[in-house]
Amino acid sequence: MDIVQSSIGTLNHFYEISGVEVGQHLYWQIGGFQVHAQVLITSWVVIAVLLGSSTIAVRDPQAIPTGGQNFVEYVLGFVRDLARTQIGEEEYGPWVPFIGTMFLFILVSNWLGALLPWKIIQLPHGELAAPTNDINTTVALALLTSVAYFYAGLAKKGLGYFSKYIQPTPVLLPINILEDFTKPLSLSFRLFGNILADELVVAVLVSLVPLVVPIPVMLLGLFTSAIQALIFATLTAAYIGESMEGHH
Numbered sequence: 209m210d211i212v213q214s215s216i217g218t219l220n221h222f223y224e225i226s227g228v229e230v231g232q233h234l235y236w237q238i239g240g241f242q243v244h245a246q247v248l249i250t251s252w253v254v255i256a257v258l259l260g261s262s263t264i265a266v267r268d269p270q271a272i273p274t275g276g277q278n279f280v281e282y283v284l285g286f287v288r289d290l291a292r293t294q295i296g297e298e299e300y301g302p303w304v305p306f307i308g309t310m311f312l313f314i315l316v317s318n319w320l321g322a323l324l325p326w327k328i329i330q331l332p333h334g335e336l337a338a339p340t341n342d343i344n345t346t347v348a349l350a351l352l353t354s355v356a357y358f359y360a361g362l363a364k365k366g367l368g369y370f371s372k373y374i375q376p377t378p379v380l381l382p383i384n385i386l387e388d389f390t391k392p393l394s395l396s397f398r399l400f401g402n403i404l405a406d407e408l409v410v411a412v413l414v415s416l417v418p419l420v421v422p423i424p425v426m427l428l429g430l431f432t433s434a435i436q437a438l439i440f441a442t443l444t445a446a447y448i449g450e451s452m453e454g455h456h
Contacts, residue, residue, distance in 0.1 A: 244344060251339045254316045287311055287441070294445035295452070299364075303448055306356060310349065311441035314340055314399065318433030321407050322426055341407055346400040350392035353444045361451030369451070391447060395440060402436050 236243040265276030287308040291300040321338025339345045361369040373384040406429045413425055 244342070246336055247339055247342050247345055250317070250320070250336060251345070254313060254320060254339060257316055257320070258312055283312070284308065290442060291445050294442060295449035299449075299452060300445075303356075303360070303445065307441050307445050307448075310353070310444055311437055314349065314440050315434060315437035317345075318403055318406075318437055319430060321403055322429030322433050337407060338403060340399055340403045343396065343400045346396040347392070349399070349440070350396040353395060353447060354388065354392045356444070357447040357451040360448045364452045395443060399436055399440055402432065406432060 236245040236248075261276070262280060265280045269277060284304075288300070288304050290311075291304050291307050294300075295303055317338045317340040321341055324338075340349075361372075373381050375384075409425055409429075
């Protein structure tokens with residue numbers, strides 16, 4: 209009898225886990241507009257974490273950095289080196305803020321998704337998740353990257369930038385145009401897929417064994433999340449550098 213009750217309890221537990229849905233979101237209806245509240249709320253959390261931590265770290269800057277200031281300067285140096293490597297010594301400077309913003313926003317978003325089981329937070333409608341768990345966010349970030357490398361190429365070469373589409377031969381024109389569509393697609397779906405999978409695994413494990421087992425998965429999620437942020441920032445810088453150099 210105890211075995212039967214235990215089996216029923218286990219099945220009920222798995223049934224509850226199956227209620228973790230993919231793609232269910234929280235919306236606000238403001239006038240005639242439907243606002244994607246899930247992304248806005250978690251994005252505000254990410255922005256607050258970034259602004260708060262950076263403000264605290266540099267509120268009293270020292271000539272010899274220590275603690276939080278030292279960490280902020282290390283991150284800045286890391287982003288600067290990444291931009292210099294991908295874009296070039298002479299032209300990387302103006303792009304450091306953009307690449308750094310992309311890297312830090314994605315990194316903090318991913319880490320909050322890995323550390324916080326957003327999906328088990330009960331809401332009247334919809335569910336919370338990291339901003340990068342939503343395809344709309346990752347597509348928007350990828351499109352920003354596309355705008356950035358188009359702007360970089362046009363600013364450097366003017367209308368001559370478009371000559372790249374017929375190099376090394378005009379026969380490659382359709383393929384070169386298609387490449388500009390595949391870049392944002394690959395950036396957005398790679399980031400979205402990895403973060404979605406990580407959050408689902410954490411949510412399921414927290415529902416099964418809330419105390420011990422999820423910890424190694426969360427630690428692994430922190431590592432893979434950082435790698436995804438690095439890949440996105442590196443490809444962003446590489447595309448910008450490529451557009452200004454004019455070669456593939």
